[in-house]
Amino acid sequence: MTWSEGGRTQLSEILVFEKAFDDTAQDVADLALSSFDQCDGVGMQLVDADGLSTRFFTDTRSSQFDALQEQFDDGPCVACLRTGEQYDLEPVTADERWPSFAPPARRAGLIACLALPLIAQGAVIGALNLYAWPVVGFQGWDRQTAGNFAARASISLASARVYARTQVLITDLRARIASADDIVDRAHGALMALENTSLEVAITRLADLADEQRSTLDGAAHSVIDSLGDD
């Protein structure tokens, strides 16, 4: 197995602003498949800071192998995500390390699997699973090259995610600015005037009111503003 110069070049050519994050991630999975000639399919699982995971596949079979591991909570990918280390499934049938995952995977034709941790800034951000199901002649994985690919892919994915976060924030800020409703701010001001207090106290006061009324901040703000007309 060789990591082609092409694969290396393309990983370092990822423009974070050209595509949506998920499309960039799919490109990385596709690139892994085309970069290793012993690899027949790729599954990639990415985990974000909130623990939510997203999956990417190059084909249905790889998707099924990933799903099997998740279903049995057993297999190289599961162990890799847990520990941040490389794990594999060797092309042998005796002495299986993955008692739940290996038998059904073997029946489905899997010969070998290599799960590579994706690590950026010290945190495990996912796992890249290389699957092999050749009819004959599996040559084995070049673990070091595969590890280098995963390390470079981790950097590209983490960078693309950093940029994607800025775009989410921009959309959110634009939406907040576009919404004409400033009821919460007005309620903060009204509370300041009514109770002759500072903005900080007024902000806490409105949050307490929302709690007391078992309502949202918006609901509490409406009640404050409505009460202005009462006196």
Added chain:
Amino acid sequence: MDEPPDTLEDELTELAGLLLANETLETMLGHVAHIAVRAIPACDAAGVTLFERDQLTTAAASGPLVRRVDEHQYSTDEGPCLESLRTGELRRSPSLQADTRWPKFRAPAVGEGVVSCLSLPLVIGNHGTAGVLNLYSQNRPFEDADEEIGRRFVTPASVAVANARAYAKARAVIEQLEEALQSRDVIGQAKGIIEAREHCGPDEAFERLRDLSQHRNIKLRDLAAAIVDSPDTYLSG
């Protein structure tokens, strides 16, 4: 893992991770320049020239020499950087002293101690030439081997620069939007204060705010902030 590290590969990996450090654009481009000095054997000094709004700027440099030599190119309107930018092609001068291509630039550059230079265009797909990576040597010529490494280095460097610029732009937009949102917050708060004190509705409160802003010749946002800070100073009753 026992193989000797591939230095260029290590440098390219560092280039790819530029965004993760969460730094300013200038700092990120500065890293690109320093990485170039380490990656390309003959290179003593490097800088990134960007072309924006018809203006050439040395956006980052590994040292003061780069800014001085770049400035000679900008002021004489000739040299490898400018030619590289205009043609989108690499320009190498193994011996600047013997080079007849840029007579006006040659004398001051040689005077700065530059013996050889290599300019690599930063090209992003079909986005055109965004700038140039300028490499200078004060000791030995840039040879074919340096040029070859330069060619391998420049694509990831172009991508790193483009990503850094896009990220910096996104952060600037966020900053502006946050400021706008804060202005809006403070105007809403001032409206609420006026509504409560003067028993009026939000539209009337905003009119009152605008009148006050005009009379006192204070920007609406600044006046709103001043009212939130000290209502009695600006509002009666």
